[in-house]
Structure formats: C-alpha cells, structure tokens
Amino acid sequence: MSSIQILDVKKAVLNSMTEEEFANWQVEQGKQVIYHQGCYWQQTLTGFYEPLHWLARLSAEQATCPVSFSWGFRAALRDQNATAANGSIPVHLLSNLQNYSLHILSANRRKHLRQCQKKVNIFQLTSPKLLQEQGYEVVISAAKRTEYLKIPSKTEYLASLTNYVDSKRRLILVGLIGDKLGGYISGYAVSGTAYFEHLYISTEAITTNINLGLVFEFVQACQHSDTIHELVNGLHSPEDEKLCIFKDGIGFSVKHIPARVQMNPIIAQLIRWRYPYKYYRLTGRKERK
Structure with missing residues (x-):
C-alpha cells in the first residue's frame, strides 16, 4: 500500500471549521444555503x-x-x-470527549476492540485511489446488509468521490484487512461539534469488530484537536434496538437537545x-x- 495514500492514524487530527467555512464548503458541493x-x-x-x-x-x-x-x-x-x-x-452524543478512553467501554467492548486491533490496520486516507479501487464493493455490501442505504451505481459512486478526500475539512479513516478494504468512516467538525458522516463496513469484515475500531480511532482524532468538545453519532432510532445498544455501549448515550x-x-x-x-x-x- 502506497504511503502516499495513507497516514499513521495516531497522528490523525480532525480540524474544526467555522460555520462560515462550513457553509462555503457546502456551497462548493452544490448545496443551497440561506443566511x-x-x-x-x-x-x-x-x-x-x-x-x-x-x-x-x-x-x-x-x-x-x-x-x-x-x-x-x-x-x-x-x-x-x-x-x-x-x-x-434526540441524538447519540459523546459530550465528555476528552475523557473518552478504553475505560469508557465495557469489558466485552474492550475485548472486541483488542480483537479488531489484531486483525485490522486502521489508517487516515489521504488519496481517493483506495476508494476508487475497492470502496464501491464495501458500500454495496453495507447497503445490502443494512437495507438503510440507496444502492448507487458504480458511476454514481465514483463521481461522489470527486473532492471527497479533503483532509482540511473531512477526516476519512480506513480499515485494512491485509491489503483489502474492510470498511471506512468519515466525518467533519463545525464550531467544536464533530459529526460522523459515513460508516461503511463490508459484511465479511463484521466479525473483526472493525466498526468499533474505526469509531474508537475517530474519537481519538477528535481528541487531538484543541477545539472539538462533542461528537454526534446520528439521531436516535429506537426502532433499531441493536444499533442503539451498540452506540450506547461505546459511550454515545441518547441526549435530547432543547429545540x-x-x-x-x-x-x-x-x-x-x-x-x-x-x-x-x-x-x-x-x-x-
């Protein structure tokens, strides 16, 4: 694997944008923004x-x-x-970000994380080449398993990778099992709040607990920032009990933000x-x- 494409995950840092910078980024991607x-x-x-x-x-x-x-x-x-x-x-929110560590996890989750660390190598992605070569198969596998995602055509997926790798505004971590992509996670941060964006795991990689490993390393990258204080792991979906148990078990409890x-x-x-x-x-x- 070329060193140009990946960096040591221990050195990964998620940068936090201002709201204006985030708005400009979204406009660049074709979204309509109202001030x-x-x-x-x-x-x-x-x-x-x-x-x-x-x-x-x-x-x-x-x-x-x-x-x-x-x-x-x-x-x-x-x-x-x-x-x-x-x-x-109602969101799954990690609000004690700087206190997050292995001790936050249950003994069973710590065991799963150690198993992942033995089987999966996690890196920060700095080039789209790996996703261009192997990403589509991972997304298709995840979409068919979860039935949450609309399955894109390969042309649509490859087009979505244009400007996707942007280390100044988006952090992407990949999990490799040997030379094969098992899954990846992406996210960004605005004004001190980090958001998970995408988490795709191939079905054959599930037994390695790669999802836990990717989330854990993403939290570490947030901790490396001096400005990020909370991390959002999606809206609460009580109808998906297993997903809620997983998120709560890794430190993302349900919080109701007054609105x-x-x-x-x-x-x-x-x-x-x-x-x-x-x-x-x-x-x-x-x-x-």
Missing part, C-alpha cells in the same frame, strides 16, 4: 428547514424560520434559552400517524403507548 439571523440554514426536507450546522445552539431570537413559505423548521437552543423550547433533537420546532399542524399530524419514528426524530416527542 438568516446570523446563522446558515438548509432545506433538509422539501419545505422543512434546519441550521446547516444542525446542533448549533441558537438564541430564541435566532430560532425563527429563514424563509417566508415553509411547512416547518427546527433549531437547537442555547441552554439559557431552553425555556423557549417546545421540542428536542424550537414549528410544523404545519396538518403535515405534523400526518407524519405523526404514518411515520411515528420520523415524527419523534423531528420533534423529540414520543407517542404514549
């Missing part, structure tokens, strides 16, 4: 808006809809404005009735059984 009340917003669903840095804690004055016509918006609030919240953002949520009542009722888990992720409100 409103000192914050950058995006349309995450047709007609529904959220801050581009979606765990940015806004003041009550900032947390207003950025456009004249929409069916809703959601924004996290600062702690001092929590009384203005009428909902929450202001505004939705058209008719659309809100439709989502609540047909898609209760989506409604929960949008509002933080669970249905009573």
Whole structure:
C-alpha cells in the first residue's frame, strides 16, 4: 500500500471549521444555503428547514424560520434559552470527549476492540485511489446488509468521490484487512461539534469488530484537536434496538437537545400517524403507548 495514500492514524487530527467555512464548503458541493439571523440554514426536507450546522445552539431570537413559505423548521437552543423550547433533537452524543478512553467501554467492548486491533490496520486516507479501487464493493455490501442505504451505481459512486478526500475539512479513516478494504468512516467538525458522516463496513469484515475500531480511532482524532468538545453519532432510532445498544455501549448515550420546532399542524399530524419514528426524530416527542 502506497504511503502516499495513507497516514499513521495516531497522528490523525480532525480540524474544526467555522460555520462560515462550513457553509462555503457546502456551497462548493452544490448545496443551497440561506443566511438568516446570523446563522446558515438548509432545506433538509422539501419545505422543512434546519441550521446547516444542525446542533448549533441558537438564541430564541435566532430560532425563527429563514424563509417566508415553509411547512416547518427546527433549531437547537442555547441552554439559557431552553425555556423557549417546545421540542428536542434526540441524538447519540459523546459530550465528555476528552475523557473518552478504553475505560469508557465495557469489558466485552474492550475485548472486541483488542480483537479488531489484531486483525485490522486502521489508517487516515489521504488519496481517493483506495476508494476508487475497492470502496464501491464495501458500500454495496453495507447497503445490502443494512437495507438503510440507496444502492448507487458504480458511476454514481465514483463521481461522489470527486473532492471527497479533503483532509482540511473531512477526516476519512480506513480499515485494512491485509491489503483489502474492510470498511471506512468519515466525518467533519463545525464550531467544536464533530459529526460522523459515513460508516461503511463490508459484511465479511463484521466479525473483526472493525466498526468499533474505526469509531474508537475517530474519537481519538477528535481528541487531538484543541477545539472539538462533542461528537454526534446520528439521531436516535429506537426502532433499531441493536444499533442503539451498540452506540450506547461505546459511550454515545441518547441526549435530547432543547429545540424550537414549528410544523404545519396538518403535515405534523400526518407524519405523526404514518411515520411515528420520523415524527419523534423531528420533534423529540414520543407517542404514549
């Protein structure tokens, strides 16, 4: 494996962008960004808006809809404005980032991590060549196993790699089993909050516990930054019990970030009735059984 493509993971550092830098990066990638009340917003669903840095804690004055016509918006609030919240953002959040270590993990998870470290070599990726050669097979395998992802064509996948490797703004860690790619993880950070972006694991590599190894090393890279203080591991999906147990077991407990949520009542009722888990992720409100 060429040393040009990979670097020692122990030296990996995730850089944290400012919100303006993040907004400019997203515009470069073709996204529409709206500047409103000192914050950058995006349309995450047709007609529904959220801050581009979606765990940015806004003041009550900032947390207003950025456009004249929409069916809703959601924004996290600062702690001092929590009384203005009428909902929450339920996320798996590692808030004690600098205290994260092997001791955070259960004895069983520590055993799994050591098994991974014996079987998998993890590096920081600095060139798209490895993903161009082996990444598509990993994504296809992960998509078929989880049934969460839309399966791209190979042409679509290769096109998505254009400017994907950007060490100043995105950190990519790869796990190699011999010379074969077993999986990879990517993420970025904005104003001190890091986000997992993609985690793809091939089915045949699952038994090596490569997913745990990649997540653990990504946390270490965040710790190497002087500015990152929290790491987001996705929205809470209580319908996927195994995934929730895994995330909680590696230190990403469920936190409800106070938020202001505004939705058209008719659309809100439709989502609540047909898609209760989506409604929960949008509002933080669970249905009573």
